[in-house]
Amino acid sequence: MIDEFLIRAAAAGLGLTLATGPLGSFVVWRRMAYFGDATAHAAVLGVALSFAFGLPVYVGTLAVALAMAVTVAGLASRGQAMDTVLGVLAHSALAFGLIAASFVAGLRVDLESFLFGDILSVGWGDVGLIWAGAAVVAGLLAWRWQALLTATVNEELARASGIDPRREQLVLTLALALTVAVAIKIVGALLIAALLIVPAAAARRLSRSPEAMALWAVAIGVASVLGGLAASLNWDTPGGPSIVGAAAAIFGLTLPFRRLR
Template identity: 65%
Template sequence: MLDDFFMRALLAGLGLAVVTGPLGSFVVWRRMAYFGDSTAHAAILGVALSLAFQVSIYAGTLLVALSMALLVSVLAARGQAMDTMLGVLAHSALAIGLVAISFVPAARADLNSYLFGDILAVGRADLALIWGGGALVLGLLLWRWQRLVTATLNEELAMAAGIDPRTERLALSIALAVVVALAIRVVGSLLISALLIVPAAAARGLAPTPERMAAIAALIAAASVGAGLWASLKLDSPAGPSIVVAAAVFFLLSLFFRRN
């Protein structure tokens, strides 16, 4: 089964979907869309550094994504105007990454795969990293679930309960950085935020509790992966964008079901 490139792509997408559902729910609840953009766009700089120093793409991307996530967390703790700051960081990180990658000849020919993903080229080692890293992130979210939900709903209530909101914000930042590093081969740096936000946004009006929303978001993300890969195979369209288009269709369907 793993010798079939389509099955490897499907397994990689499903491994990512299981994590992006719950994590994307927190991104939606906390209105962290720009946070995801800034971390994802910084991944291109990680790709450039990885190729320049001949290290693993995942390692370089994770290092840069973690650095960006920690920087944003520090700025948030200091009370910076985060909407403007995140906008500046997101676009600056992408521009710096594109300039840096232009100096790496090995990356120029394969730039689209890093921007929009190349899930059909995922190998067995990539599968192991995606599922292993995804399991770690999912374990972190399950371990701190109640604390994360409380800190998301009301920081004052969380502090009264002995929960430090800064610690929970840092945990989410680390989880987001890991997911960005895992998703760079699947949907690319420009589409990672969409896979986090769109399924969670679709699930938001269909679930009465945070736990159900996270589960439904994961199911929608998984269905988007399957539908997007099928469309890519039948229409010969790029796989990463096709997955995001499928997620957008599910979002529109969720709006219809909400109205009825």
Template identity: 70%
Template sequence: MLDDFLTRAALAGAGLTLATGPLGSFVVWRRMAYFGDATAHAAILGVALSFGFGISVYAGTLAVALGMALTVAQLSGRGHAMDTVLGVLAHSALAFGLIAASLISGLRVDLSAWLFGDILAVSRADLGIVWGGALLVLAALVWRWQGLLAATVNEELAQASGLNPRTERLVLVLALALTVAVSIKIVGALLIAALLIVPAATARQFARTPETMALGATATGAVSIVLGLWASMRFDTPAGPSIVAMAAALFTASLIFPRRA
């Protein structure tokens, strides 16, 4: 079964949604959409450095994404405005990544494959990395679920309850960094933020509890993957953008229904 490239693509997408569903819910609740963009842009620098040093793209991307996550967490804890920090880091990381790619001698890599993803080229090894990373992110979110929720609702009350909001924030940004690293080949650096945000925004229209929103975001993401792959094969369009387009279509359709209180 795994010899079928379309089956591998669907399985990789399904594995990724295990992380992006609940994680995207926190991104929406905390209004951290720009963080996903910043980390994704930094992934391009990781791709360029990986080819330059001859290491795994996943390893290089993860290292740079983790560095971005830790930097953001540290600066935001010092009182810097989050949107300003992310704006500076996002555009700087993308610029340095493109410059690094241009300076690497003999590099003949089409960066568009890393910008927009190539889910149809996922190998068995890629499949293992995606599922391993997604399950690790999911386990971390389940482990810290109540603390993350408390810190999201009100950091002062969470601190009064004995929780450290900075620890919860760090768990969240590290999970985001790992998700970006394992998804770079599937939907690419420029589209991962959309896969995090759009399914969660769709599920928010119908969810009554945080748990149902996380589950709904996961299901919506999985449906978007399947529909996007079908559209890609049917109309000969790029798979990554097709997936995000289907997610956007589901979100638009959800607006027809009144939002639950």
């Protein structure tokens, strides 16, 4: 008989992969890995503010992640170097988040679970929020799929087709912020970007079309969640890092595929 906490953990992880698969593909295509890191690091500040003001963690995390995304987009549009802006904001947000957490009674004990995830502690309410958030992200990406692809491949072609690349960038920004908010309890702020990037990077070696890559990324994410939970159960390892470790192992197995093709 499988324990209920494992069923909840698996349900939460599988729901999250519906969002991280296609979204991670765009993160890889657009080389937005550092952007994902910056948004995830900002989530720690959102956690601290949520505890300080008695708000649900998902609300504070989403608010700060959105603020980070909008700030980055605004500074980049003013001519600031994107990698510099992301580096400054990512580390500053993480530092201020850890400082704020030190002033919130009781948060220090729970902070590690928000940094590295605690998927085994999710409740059915968390599972429902994760599936709802993932469904919104997946629906948003499906709705804007062709426009997003066109803007990713060639911005000039997108403009000629009547597509505003900045609007599509905003769509990805909103989707990324929402994904970070729902993922923080599963894999933690420091590992969210890895769950976005690693399955998509592995899927890239197995795919011949963008749609196939998104589907492969979801499948690899599912395998990573189940494999990571199995490793956590058998070897008593942390759930979030085990999931990312399983994804990394799958990525290693896909390395020969391009040479074989």
